[in-house]
Amino acid sequence: MLLAGLVAGCGGRPPGALIPVADTVPGTARVNMVVATVRERSDGPDIFNGERARTPSYAEIEVSIPPDGARAVGDVQWPRSIPGNPATDFVTTRLDALTQDQAIKWFNDRIRRTPGRQALVFVHGYNQRFDDAVFRFAQIIHDSRAPVTPVLFTWPSRGSLLAYGYDRESTSFSRDALERLLTFMAKDPNVGEISILAHSMGNVVTLEALRQMAIRNGRILPKIKYVMLAAPDVDVDVFYTVLAELGQPRPAFTLFVSQDDKALAVSRRVWGDVPRVGQVDPEQEPFRTEFERFNINVIDLTKLRADSDALNHGKFAASPQVVQAIGARLAEGQAMTDSRVGVGEHIIKLTSDAASTVGTAAGLVIAAPVAVLDENTREHYGEHVRQLGNSVQDTAESSRSAVTVPPGR
Template sequence: MVGAVSRMKKTAIRLVPLILLAALLQGCAGPRAVTGLASPTQSDARYLSTIPFLVATTRAASATPEPPYSRDRSLALNFSQVNVLVPAAHRPGSVETSSDIPDPARHFSARNLTPIADSKSFLSLLNARLAERPPSQREIFIFVHGYNNNFAEGLFRNAQIVHDYNISSVPLHFSWASAASFSGYLFDRDSALLARNGLAETIEIAARSNASGIVIVGHSMGSYVVMEALRTLALRGESRIFPRIRGVMLAAPDIDPDVFSSQVDDIPVLPQPFTVIVSRRDRALNISRRLTGGGHRIGSGFNIPLLQKKNVQVIDISDVDGGGHSGFASSGTLIKLLGSDRLLRRLMTDEDATANGKVAEAGQAVFENAALAIHLPVRILEGLSTGQSRPVLDGGNVSR
């Protein structure tokens, strides 16, 4: 009996930091962003730019325009189109939102959300958007948001990335049923898993379009959705889809290393280039590690050799602007480096096949001062040893 009481006390003591941490996070949770779709009509003369989005979501549609999609799950994909206004006062890296009526001069806001009836209509509209662009811009950019995001927050983060990084592809937003609550971590994990079929279907639709290729970016728990969707497509034998994917980037992926290895092993041909952004200073992933009771997450930067063996290139932003969980999108240094001279495209796609690191010569001076490290996949390192590939800067040095 004494031993059992002692074990209970020890268990309680171990749980105290997590309980206090959860209470702290819950206390810090402020008002959530709104889209502005239900706001009275107001002048939009002061907004900076408009970004038209196509939306595919596993959220259930709401009965009211705010929010247009809820935290509830939908087993069938819902489609829509919507315009996002970037505020006149926008600062690169920031997502300026409001929990009340957004002011287009100061806050991201949405306009003209229109439901799309079915996947056939969605594909037709996607092809129409592609046809409006010059051939060099006929890619599809799919962004998958992370944990603790409502519909507005995920959509506006996508808009911020598209705007700040000068992404010229047709933007497609994939929204899954996050509870948008710090205490909803387990609910979000289940929702992410359930969303894999929806994202797989979205990628399949994009692959049937007239696009020149598809680029996929997942953030945090959204990376888990991406990996599960790719695994689902592979297990279904959808081999024709993978050549259409010109690049995958996982930013701060909240994935257990063993799970990630299993996912990769189920995908015969991993889309290339495949890039993972990591940071040893990512506090959010450290919290995730403690909540799940496992080891460091893939995005924590402690499994780089594993990633290299899996033919994944790694961008380590630990020493870039604090190395935070959303650093890939909010870092002024990264935006300055990767948002110019199409460097982001060179990192994410095979556009410049002569430079295996996809880093343009024009950007090297900036790169050297960025405290940024790139670790190449084993397949490229082997090429370097035989003189078949060009090296990539690793904070000014070659990562071997």
């Protein structure tokens, strides 16, 4: 009952959201992606369902996103009825099944035209229908402005609250297919580098695929440069065990956590009260020492608010500050924490600008939302906090009579 109450917001969407529509609305944006999946093909309008297929399938999808000003950054605007309206809704303008050879041709044509020949692979989480995964990835690509070739790996999730066990078993079923996909991409001479972004239970698929690759090759293949783990629904002990088997050298890992993640709080209860990686406090022991030992960059988003994410489980995508900071780092073609600046400082800069623009105590809730453990951001963080603190104090004094800022914010 608790799980259903927390996650029921996914229900009520009309079927057929991926039926292609004509888009003649001025100002809409397009995101074109290739899809690799081990979902079963469907006779319905969405091409794939939540059942498992023994062989992989491929597709090309183009998503139209409403014009700037018609939606908030971080939001996925679902059609209330079918067909959707491109002026206000996410819709698809193209949805074509591909053979493997056609998918390879699409990928190579696109990667050659991508700056730095960089690909981004997205692996979604639990309770995700095929259309959920497509629209969320399109939103991430559009809002981040990342100049990458988008590759969606979607595994068999039934998109049902009562299918947690089925989805969990599907992660094991899918790891070989993801490993094969990543291996193909990493050995493609047209590819410069690969980034991976995994969310929630998708982290299980990702970590297991990378573990297998490391065992098979002695290390993770070198073109896989960056791995971003958002809200991992992964047991902390399992996490440490997998990291120990990934070999050296390995990609730069960035972990996004939030202690107010309601979905992971439920998962922790389901799995015997063992902490989930995505909900730990990275400043507390033993987590701090373990993350430092494995050289994991940790970004704590607990104090960051994302209005469209009631569960606080998708802040990496629903928060404008985070998704834009991720895009900025990918655009620069560097690790999330390189020698100049960490992604945490990008988030601080973006939220600082937002707070000063709003200019009220209500807007200052997001003034300094992140605790960043990566070494490069730590060096610059203190001065940002001091400057923001002065701004917060000045503005709060002038607004104190009108607005009360809750304790701890």
